[in-house]
Amino acid sequence: MGCRKNLTRLTAAERLAFTNTINQLRADGGYDTYVQQHQGGLGHGHGGPAFFPWHREYILRFERALQGIDPSVSLPYWDWTAENLNPAATESLIWRDDFMGGPGQPGTGNLTTGPFASWGLRRNTFNIFTSPGTGGTIAARMASSDYSTFRLIESPHGAAHVWVGGDVGNASIAPRDPVFWLIHCNVDRLWAEWINNHQSEAGFQAFLPLSGGPAGHNLNDTMWPWNGTSIPFGLSPWTVTPESVRPADLLDHRALGYTYDTVDPECRPKIRFKELKDRQPKELKDRLPKELKELQPKELKERLPKELKERLPKELKEGLPKELKEGQAKELLPKELKEGGPKELKEIREVPFGEPFIRPELRPDLTQAAFGINPGLSPDVIGLQEELLNRRNDILGGHNHGT
Numbered sequence: 001m002g003c004r005k006n007l008t009r010l011t012a013a014e015r016l017a018f019t020n021t022i023n024q025l026r027a028d029g030g031y032d033t034y035v036q037q038h039q040g041g042l043g044h045g046h047g048g049p050a051f052f053p054w055h056r057e058y059i060l061r062f063e064r065a066l067q068g069i070d071p072s073v074s075l076p077y078w079d080w081t082a083e084n085l086n087p088a089a090t091e092s093l094i095w096r097d098d099f100m101g102g103p104g105q106p107g108t109g110n111l112t113t114g115p116f117a118s119w120g121l122r123r124n125t126f127n128i129f130t131s132p133g134t135g136g137t138i139a140a141r142m143a144s145s146d147y148s149t150f151r152l153i154e155s156p157h158g159a160a161h162v163w164v165g166g167d168v169g170n171a172s173i174a175p176r177d178p179v180f181w182l183i184h185c186n187v188d189r190l191w192a193e194w195i196n197n198h199q200s201e202a203g204f205q206a207f208l209p210l211s212g213g214p215a216g217h218n219l220n221d222t223m224w225p226w227n228g229t230s231i232p233f234g235l236s237p238w239t240v241t242p243e244s245v246r247p248a249d250l251l252d253h254r255a256l257g258y259t260y261d262t263v264d265p266e267c268r269p270k271i272r273f274k275e276l277k278d279r280q281p282k283e284l285k286d287r288l289p290k291e292l293k294e295l296q297p298k299e300l301k302e303r304l305p306k307e308l309k310e311r312l313p314k315e316l317k318e319g320l321p322k323e324l325k326e327g328q329a330k331e332l333l334p335k336e337l338k339e340g341g342p343k344e345l346k347e348i349r350e351v352p353f354g355e356p357f358i359r360p361e362l363r364p365d366l367t368q369a370a371f372g373i374n375p376g377l378s379p380d381v382i383g384l385q386e387e388l389l390n391r392r393n394d395i396l397g398g399h400n401h402g403t
């Protein structure tokens with residue numbers, strides 16, 4: 001299944017593949033159809049309950065078009081609610097010249113940098129280090145388990161459009177700027193995340209209304225343009241084979257064949273080794289018990305799993321990790337294991353997944369073509385980290401996410 005990631009997690013190769021396929025789709029003549037559909041759907045996929053499902057189907061079809069060119073591509077998302085600031089950085093990630101390109105030129109607003117520089121796009125002349133700053137509103141909406149409250153996120157999503165401005169700031173032509181797909185992938189992620197967070201609550205509805213709303217906005221209504229009905233908003237038609245696409249068909253993103261890194265375990269980053277390489281081995285070593293500190297990585301690798309096991313209560317020592325995997329006895333673990341393993345491991349795991357940008361102290365030189373760094377550490381040290389993490393995951397038996 002395709003894994004839709006925060007754009008800050010894309011490798012240089014993934015950024016290139018994404019922008020290349022978009023340019024290819026446009027060169028093939030397949031891009032403008034999406035712009036027209038969005039324009040035709042202005043009064044249908046916007047300003048009402050269908051906003052989330054309509055755009056889910058819409059961007060999924062676009063993603064599949066990209067995958068028809070390069071199957072490795074998935075849409076990335078731009079979490080516009082997070083600080084878009086990279087204080088000590090040379091540039092912020094989304095506006096890199098090898099990704100979305102920069103803001104519009106002062107005066108004209110013309111986009112003259114990046115892979116889409118020749119498209120004739122316009123954007124605001126914004127400061128690349130400042131944020132749209134809509135996080136608070138999103139959090140309140142996300143906390144509600146009522147769809148009619150949640151869906152008001154359409155409004156702060158609009159603020160992200162307007163903040164970038166130019167083409168993507170104009171609803172009738174917004175998808176002309178590929179930033180559109182990143183904004184709407186985030187909208188879609190928020191819906192997936194919201195459903196995931198609330199679905200176990202009694203009476204939860206992933207979409208409302210079930211009936212009684214405007215046409216196209218009820219759970220079991222088919223949606224334009226996929227239903228093949230006449231063009232409702234006066235735009236030139238294109239031929240579609242009628243398909244039944246209803247909000248009800250779109251509630252489970254996994255069933256549609258993709259995952260999100262903030263929702264689905266298999267899409268989550270296990271660990272950001274590349275970013276941690278710089279820092280973690282030294283810190284990890286500093287925290288080891290004195291008698292282990294002097295050991296070389298190879299020796300540590302052999303000894304640590306054993307040490308870890310010795311810290312368990314007697315009654316668990318013999319049985320690990322099978323019993324724990326089966327879900328019992330977690331409460332019998334020593335406090336530090338309960339909370340996610342020895343402090344060292346916990347810190348490895350919790351290093352800043354979810355933050356939009358690589359922490360300054362971990363950040364490679366962003367003026368380089370790639371994010372990859374090579375601090376020249378021994379593979380043994382890296383292997384040790386991996387083993388510790390794997391071991392912790394074994395011990396916690398799948399309870400390794402999100403506590």
Ligand SMILES: [Cu+2]
Nearest residue numbers: 157161183184
């Ligand atoms: Cu939008």
